[in-house]
Structure formats: C-alpha cells, structure tokens
Amino acid sequence: MAVALLELRQQRLNLAFETNKLHNQIEASQGQLWNQQLAIAVATAPDALAAAAKGKDLKLTGGEAAIGRSWVDDPNAGK
Amino acid sequence: MPTFSTSSAKGIIIMIAGLFAVMVGRVAYLQTYGRETTISRADRQQHVIMTLPARRGDIYDRNGLIMAGSVQTHDLFIDPKFMQDCFQEDGHSLGEMDQALDQLGAIIGQDSFDLAKMLGDRATSRFVKVAENLDDSSVQQIEALNLPGVGIQANSARCYPMGSLAAHVLGGCGTDGNGLDGLELKYNSLLSGRPGFARETKDAQRRPIGVDAQDYLAPQHGQHLVLTIDSNLQMIAEQELRDEVELVKGSKGEFVAMDPSTGEILALANYPTFNPQTLSDSSQDVRRNSAVVAPYEPGSTFKPFIVGPAFMWNVTTPWEVWSIPALTWYTPYGRAITDVEHYGDLCTWDGLVHSSNILMSQLSERMGNARLHQAITRFGFGKRTGIDLPREDCGVVYNLNKWTRKSTESIAQGYEIMVTPLQLARAFSVYANGGKLVTPHLLLGTVDENGKVVSRRAVNFDSLPQVIDPDTAAEVRRILCDVLIRGTAEGTRSKIWNIAGKTGTARIAEAHGYSATRFNSSFMCCAPYENPRLVVVCVVHDPDRTIAHYGGKVAAPAAVKFIERALTYMEVPGSPELPLPPPQMAGVLFDYSEKDYTDRNFGAIKEADETQPQGGQPEAAVDP
Numbered sequence: 001m002a003v004a005l006l007e008l009r010q011q012r013l014n015l016a017f018e019t020n021k022l023h024n025q026i027e028a029s030q031g032q033l034w035n036q037q038l039a040i041a042v043a044t045a046p047d048a049l050a051a052a053a054k055g056k057d058l059k060l061t062g063g064e065a066a067i068g069r070s071w072v073d074d075p076n077a078g079k
Numbered sequence: 080m081p082t083f084s085t086s087s088a089k090g091i092i093i094m095i096a097g098l099f100a101v102m103v104g105r106v107a108y109l110q111t112y113g114r115e116t117t118i119s120r121a122d123r124q125q126h127v128i129m130t131l132p133a134r135r136g137d138i139y140d141r142n143g144l145i146m147a148g149s150v151q152t153h154d155l156f157i158d159p160k161f162m163q164d165c166f167q168e169d170g171h172s173l174g175e176m177d178q179a180l181d182q183l184g185a186i187i188g189q190d191s192f193d194l195a196k197m198l199g200d201r202a203t204s205r206f207v208k209v210a211e212n213l214d215d216s217s218v219q220q221i222e223a224l225n226l227p228g229v230g231i232q233a234n235s236a237r238c239y240p241m242g243s244l245a246a247h248v249l250g251g252c253g254t255d256g257n258g259l260d261g262l263e264l265k266y267n268s269l270l271s272g273r274p275g276f277a278r279e280t281k282d283a284q285r286r287p288i289g290v291d292a293q294d295y296l297a298p299q300h301g302q303h304l305v306l307t308i309d310s311n312l313q314m315i316a317e318q319e320l321r322d323e324v325e326l327v328k329g330s331k332g333e334f335v336a337m338d339p340s341t342g343e344i345l346a347l348a349n350y351p352t353f354n355p356q357t358l359s360d361s362s363q364d365v366r367r368n369s370a371v372v373a374p375y376e377p378g379s380t381f382k383p384f385i386v387g388p389a390f391m392w393n394v395t396t397p398w399e400v401w402s403i404p405a406l407t408w409y410t411p412y413g414r415a416i417t418d419v420e421h422y423g424d425l426c427t428w429d430g431l432v433h434s435s436n437i438l439m440s441q442l443s444e445r446m447g448n449a450r451l452h453q454a455i456t457r458f459g460f461g462k463r464t465g466i467d468l469p470r471e472d473c474g475v476v477y478n479l480n481k482w483t484r485k486s487t488e489s490i491a492q493g494y495e496i497m498v499t500p501l502q503l504a505r506a507f508s509v510y511a512n513g514g515k516l517v518t519p520h521l522l523l524g525t526v527d528e529n530g531k532v533v534s535r536r537a538v539n540f541d542s543l544p545q546v547i548d549p550d551t552a553a554e555v556r557r558i559l560c561d562v563l564i565r566g567t568a569e570g571t572r573s574k575i576w577n578i579a580g581k582t583g584t585a586r587i588a589e590a591h592g593y594s595a596t597r598f599n600s601s602f603m604c605c606a607p608y609e610n611p612r613l614v615v616v617c618v619v620h621d622p623d624r625t626i627a628h629y630g631g632k633v634a635a636p637a638a639v640k641f642i643e644r645a646l647t648y649m650e651v652p653g654s655p656e657l658p659l660p661p662p663q664m665a666g667v668l669f670d671y672s673e674k675d676y677t678d679r680n681f682g683a684i685k686e687a688d689e690t691q692p693q694g695g696q697p698e699a700a701v702d703p
Contacts, residue, residue: 016280016289023290031151031233032215034134041145041240046314 126294127279133272134235134528135256136301138249138263140310141343141523147249147263147355149235153218155187155210159198162228179226186220187213212236237263243354245313247368248306248347248468248521251355259358260366262304262521264469269525272301300528307343307523312336315644316346320617323637324350327622329600333370333500334637336645339508339605339614341538342517344466345645347371347501371466374474374497375618378585379434379567380601380630381493383555384506385443386431388454391551394446397428397558398663401438408437412484416440416492426667428558428660432566433669434582436492443491451490452479457546458506459516460498466519474498493585500601504616507603510559510579511611514552515543560608560657563639564675568602568631571639576646577654578639579611580604582630587621597621602634606642607654613645 042048109117138147166176177195184191187210194209201207211234213221218231237252250261257271258264278294316334324332336346349369353361367373389395406421416437422429430438443451455461461476475497477486489495498506501519508517517538524535547555559579563572567582583601586593601618605611617638627633657676665671 013280013288016291018289020279020289027233028151031235034148034235035150038145038148038150038238038240041148045144045241045244046311047242047244050314 125281127281129232129277129279131275131277131296131298132234132256133274133298134300135237135252136270136272136303136525136528138270138304138306139526140245140306140308140313141345142309142311143305144241144310146241146245146306146308146310147237147239150238152212152234152236153214154208154232154234155213155221156206156208156230156232157198158205158228158230159202159207160205160228162198162226163202165227179224182224183209183221183226183229186217186224237356239355241310242356243352244310244317245308245347246352246355247349247366247370248308248313248344249355250469251358251366253358261355261368261468262306263355265467266304266522270301270304273299275299302533303526303528305523305526306521307338307345308347308521309345311648312645313346313348315641315648316348317350317352319637319641319644320348320350323617323633324619324622327600327619327626327628327633329619329623329633330621331369332617332619333373334618334641335370335500335504335614335616336641337504337508337519337614339511339517339611340515340540342505342508342519343523343538344519344521345613347521368468368470370500370618371468372470372472372499374472374499374502375599375620376494376496376585376588377498377503377601378493378583378599378630379436380503380581380583380603380616381496381498382431382434382439382491383510383559383581384458384460385439385446385451385454385491386427386558387510387547387551387555388450388457389427389442389446390554391547392446392450394450395427395442397554398426398661398667400424400426400667401430401441403435403437408440410440410444410488414485414488416488422669425669426664428561428664428667429669431555431558431581432561434567436488439491440488443487448479448482448487451487452476452482455490455496457516458509460496460502460506464499464501464505464519466501467521471501472499474502493583500616500618503601503603504614507581507605507616508614509546510552510556511605511614512540512552513549514545514547515540516546517543556605556608556611557658557660559604561660562631563604563635564657565670566631567629568635568639571631571635573606573639573643575653576606576642576651577608577657578604578606578642579608580635580638582635584628584630596624598624598628600628600630600633602630602638604635604638604642606646607651608657609654612649612651613642615641617641 135149137145137149140146162176166173177191180194181191184194189210197209198207221229221231235256237256239249248261250263251259252263253259258267263270275296275298277290279290280288282288316336320332320334332350334346334348335344337344347370351365353365358366390397401424403418403422403424407415407417409415418435418437420433422433422435425433425435425438427438427442429435430442446454455476461474463471463473477495486495505517505519509515520536522536525533527533556579559581560577562568562580562582563578568580572578581603585599586595587597587599599618599620600622601616603614603616605614615638617634619633622628622633659673659676660668
C-alpha cells in the first residue's frame with residue numbers, strides 16, 4: 001500500500017513537472033511573439049515607412065501628388 | 080565468562096529510556112509548540128513562491144498600429160548560498176565555482192571578479208539579481224551551463240516602436256514599469272493588470288519539480304488601449320510643427336487636431352519633443368505637454384468667441400458698420416487701442432476678417448462685462464476640457480467681480496485671459512460642428528489580452544451642450560473663411576478645400592509688462608468649411624521677429640499644410656465653390672471683389688515671405 005502511494009505521489013510530481021515545463025515553453029513562445037510583434041511595429045511605424053520611401057521615387061496615393069486637384073468628379077478616380 | 084551486572088543493565092535501560100524520552104519530547108515539541116516553525120521551515124525548503132508579473136497592455140492608434148508595447152526580457156538571478164553549498168557538497172572545489180562564474184561573466188558581459196565579489200558580499204542571500212534584459216541567445220548559453228543556483232526570470236520592458244511620435248500623449252514609464260506621465264500614467268491601473276503567483280515545489284537540489292494547481296494564480300494581463308490618435312496624422316502634425324518652429328526659430332510650439340463632431344483627438348504634438356524610451360535624456364520642460372498643461376494669452380484667436388455670442392444675442396449683425404476714424408481709437412475712459420492697419424470704417428464681418436482691435440473693443444463695450452464673461456464661459460474657457468490626460472490646466476478666466484474697466488478691451492483682444500491650445504481647439508469645434516461643446520478625448524476603447532473589446536467610447540452628439548445656435552455657428556464659420564482669402568491669413572488659402580480660420584499674434588507677458596518684441600503666434604481653423612472634419616490649432620511661441628511673427632505668417636502656413644495633407648490622407652472630397660457673402664454684405668465689405676471668391680486659380684499656397692523682416696505694429700497693441 002505504501003509503495004503504491006509513493007508511486008502515485010511520484011507520478012503526480014512528474015506530471016506537475018511536465019505541465020510546468022510546458023507552461024514555461026508556452027510563455028516563452030508567447031514572449032517571442034510579443035517581441036516579433038514589436039519588431040514588426042518598429043519597421044512599419046509611419047515615420048519608418050516615410051524614411052524608407054524617401055528618395056525612392058515611389059508613386060504613392062495621396063500626399064502632395066493629389067494636392068491641386070479635386071477628385072470628386074475626376075473620371076480617372078479609382079482607376 | 081560474561082557476567083550480568085544489574086547496575087549496568089539499569090544504566091543502559093535508563094539511557095534508552097532517556098533517549099526515548101528525549102525523542103518523545105522532541106516529537107511533542109514538533110507537534111505542539113514548534114509545529115508552526117517546523118512547518119514553515121519545511122515549506123521554505125520545499126517551495127518557492129514566484130510572482131508572475133502581468134504583462135503591461137499595449138497602446139494602439141486608431142488604425143491598430145502599436146504605439147507602445149512590452150517586450151519580454153530575461154533577468155538572471157543567483158542563489159549564492161545554494162550555489163556554494165552545491166559546489167562544496169558535490170565534491171567540487173571552490174575553484175571550480177570561480178571557473179563557472181568566469182563562464183557566466185563572459186556571457187553576460189560582467190567581470191567574473193566583480194561577480195564573485197557581489198555574490199560573496201551577499202553569501203547568505205537566497206536571491207541576487209545579477210543581470211537584466213538578457214537576449215535569447217545569452218539565456219540559452221546560460222541554461223546550457225546548467226549551474227546550480229542559477230535561474231532565469233522572465234520580465235518585460237516597455238518599448239515605443241514609433242520612437243518620439245506622440246511622445247507627449249504616451250508619456251512614458253519608469254524603471255518599475257509604472258506610467259510616469261501621459262496616457263501611461265492616466266490609465267496605469269488598466270494597463271498594469273494584476274500579477275499572479277506560482278508556488279513551485281522544489282526537490283532537495285532546489286530544482287523545480289512542479290506547481291500544484293491550487294498553488295498557481297495566472298497573472299491578469301493589462302488591457303490594451305486603442306486611441307483616437309491616427310499615427311499618420313500625428314506624424315504629419317509633428318513634421319509641420321517642427322518645420323515651422325525651426326523655420327521661424329521659435330522657442331516651442333503646440334499642435335492639436337481633433338474631430339469636431341466627436342471630440343476625438345487625431346493628433347496632439349509639442350515641439351521640441353523627446354523619446355519616451357529614453358526619458359532621462361530629456362528635460363522636464365521638454366516633456367511637459369504644453370498643449371494641455373501650459374495656458375497662454377491667445378490674442379486675436381479669441382475674437383470669434385465674442386463675436387458669435389454677440390450675433391446670437393443680437394448685439395450686432397455681420398453687416399453693421401462701426402466707426403473707425405484712425406489707426407488708434409480711445410476708449411471712453413481714455414485708453415488707446417491700436418490696429419495694425421487702418422481700413423476706415425469696418426462692418427463686423429470685416430472686423431473679424433481683418434482682426435480689428437478697435438472694432439472688437441467697441442463691440443465689447445456694447446456687450447458689457449457680464450455678457451462678455453457669459454460668452455467666454457459658454458465655450459468652456461476657465462474649466463478643464465476633461466481630456467483623459469493628467470495634470471490638465473484649466474486656464475485663467477477671472478471671476479467677473481475681479482474684472483476692471485480695462486478688462487473689457489483686454490478680453491476683446493484675447494488678453495487678461497489664458498487658454499491652452501486644447502481649450503482653443505475644443506471651443507472652435509463649437510463653430511465647426513454646429514454649436515455643440517464636445518469633450519476632447521484620446522481613448523477610443525479598451526481591448527483585453529485576447530483581443531476582445533472591453534469598452535468602447537461612444538459620443539451621443541445630440542446630448543452635448545448647445546453653446547451657439549447652428550445658424551450662428553455657420554455664419555461665423557463662413558466669415559472666417561474670408562480670413563484666408565482676404566484677411567490676416569491671406570495667401571494661405573487651399574486650392575482644394577475651403578478653410579475657416581482665425582489668426583492670433585499676442586505679445587508675451589514679461590516681468591514688467593508686455594514685450595514689444597516677443598510674440599506668441601497662433602492659428603485655429605477647421606476644414607472643409609461645408610462639413611468640417613478637422614479642427615486644428617497651431618501655436619508657435621516666440622518666433623524670431625526678423626523672420627516672421629504674425630499668426631497668419633507663422634502658424635497659418637503650418638496648419639494649412641497639415642490640413643491639405645491630412646484631408647488628402649483621409650480621402651475627403653474637395654470643397655465646392657465657397658458661397659459668396661450675402662447680398663447685403665457686398666456693399667459694406669472692405670475692398671470687396673467677387674473674383675476673390677470665384678477664382679480658384681490663385682496659385683499654390685503662398686509661403687510667408689520668410690526672408691524679409693516683418694516690421695510694423697503687432698496685431699494686438701494693448702496697453703498693458
């Protein structure tokens with residue numbers, strides 16, 4: 001009886017250990033996801049994009065290109 | 080032959096009985112008096128309680144871009160006593176321990192001697208934090224060493240991926256992770272969440288075995304904030320403000336852009352600015368959110384808030400002509416009031432367009448102090464706007480019983496009263512939205528850690544207080560369109576959108592009166608005139624007078640450039656033709672020409688002639 005009880009106790013401890021390890025792994029992965037999310041945010045921040053696009057001669061919608069005309073009745077609008 | 084000695088037997092029995100008695104006594108002690116101590120000691124040996132920090136919530140702009148977030152970092156801690164015990168018990172030498180510390184020091188970039196000294200000084204301690212913010216590769220190397228008593232604890236650090244963008248709105252966090260200013264402080268409790276705990280069971284080697292379910296409370300992570308700020312508009316606002324302040328060599332500047340129908344702040348900028356990531360690199364002055372906490376005397380931008388109620392209360396009409404005989408006019412009690420330019424007699428419409436101090440003084444005299452005070456307070460001046468930022472200033476509006484005879488003219492020109500740029504934006508929204516007083520706010524809603532919406536702010540427009548009737552609001556807005564066409568901001572008119580605005584150039588108060596050479600230049604406007612989507616206030620303090628100092632030359636170009644870029648970004652259709660002034664106005668307007676309104680080919684936005692000195696009298700020449 002005592003041996004069986006000890007065995008059961010040991011199994012419970014092992015299970016708790018495995019669960020704990022898994023939990024830590026999940027948390028670590030979640031932490032890595034957060035870090036990657038922030039890394040993406042740094043690269044896609046408006047000022048970062050503006051700096052990246054500067055001097056690239058990109059035909060962007062909006063900005064100064066649109067100033068000087070009204071697109072309300074522009075037949076080419078949306079094309 | 081062995082002999083049996085009864086005395087020896089007695090001695091042995093007594094000894095055994097004594098030992099037994101001691102054992103019983105010890106057991107009795109452990110079960111009674113020493114029970115608590117024993118249990119707590121065993122508990123301390125077998126369990127370790129770990130605090131599980133809650134992750135601080137992120138802050139998103141209205142498009143879902145992260146403005147502030149938390150990155151996971153790792154801290155290295157050592158249990159010096161356990162480490163030493165292990166190295167001694169396992170038959171290792173202390174030299175091997177020093178060798179292990181050498182390896183550890185190399186990974187974390189610390190001198191092993193310093194490390195050993197630190198651990199030696201706290202040899203009896205069970206927890207010494209050795210390094211912070213370790214990267215993943217360092218953590219892996221440390222774990223590979225498999226040193227006894229060495230552990231890694233996950234932590235988080237605040238990160239601002241947009242750098243200094245919206246720094247004054249966000250505020251910043253201290254090293255303890257709590258907000259110090261801005262939204263980080265205002266919503267600290269929402270963002271912080273609640274930490275959890277885990278009571279780990281350890282084996283004899285103090286290695287974690289597991290955590291019982293009842294010994295674990297998951298941390299409640301902080302909620303994410305979704306702001307009304309649009310980071311693209313914020314960037315445009317900061318760019319335009321910075322360019323303008325640097326161009327005119329101003330000491331500082333503020334910029335507020337809000338949606339007049341809801342009170343949502345779309346951009347709020349101050350210059351100079353700072354990076355919330357490195358708060359210690361900036362001074363307290365730079366970190367102050369002046370747009371919200373630093374009131375100033377607005378000068379002529381204040382005039383519409385007197386004219387509107389005057390129309391509503393039938394004190395005057397837009398076409399009433401006022402006698403302005405010369406550049407200087409004397410009040411009934413002999414105070415000299417001066418205009419920048421003499422236009423001759425002006426109607427009320429033109430008084431606003433050309434920002435006539437004399438006309439405004441005469442109008443205020445007619446209104447009387449009581450109605451003047453009532454007009455001001457209706458727009459919310461002298462009270463906090465209620466924006467969700469800490470330390471908001473309520474500005475200065477003296478009680479009516481403290482007003483003097485001079486107050487009438489001073490207030491009419493925007494002196495003897497102090498407002499924040501945010502209060503100006505809120506008050507001008509009244510004209511933009513048809514007469515309602517909105518509450519500026521920055522929080523659009525909150526989202527929990529799983530992305531579920533917890534709260535969402537909804538504005539019931541109809542329930543907002545009505546300050547001005549819609550007809551009066553539309554009338555004043557229409558008059559203010561002329562400011563950019565033929566008034567004090569002439570030359571800043573947009574080719575695409577009709578903009579209604581008002582300039583202000585106020586002398587800066589000094590120790591012994593008002594400065595003759597230092598000014599605050601401001602401009603507030605809304606666009607498009609037909610259905611305003613934006614209200615903008617731009618203030619530049621103390622520009623170099625040899626470059627430019629009038630509100631129409633300093634602040635208006637920046638505000639209009641912002642509006643053009645912002646409305647383009649917001650895909651707001653261009654304005655139709657601006658309606659001509661009513662027929663009864665045509666005969667009384669100064670230098671009226673229908674062509675001014677119908678000809679949209681007036682060229683690109685004219686820049687203020689920044690290279691030429693802008694002399695002349697200040698717009699508001701007040702005898703302080």
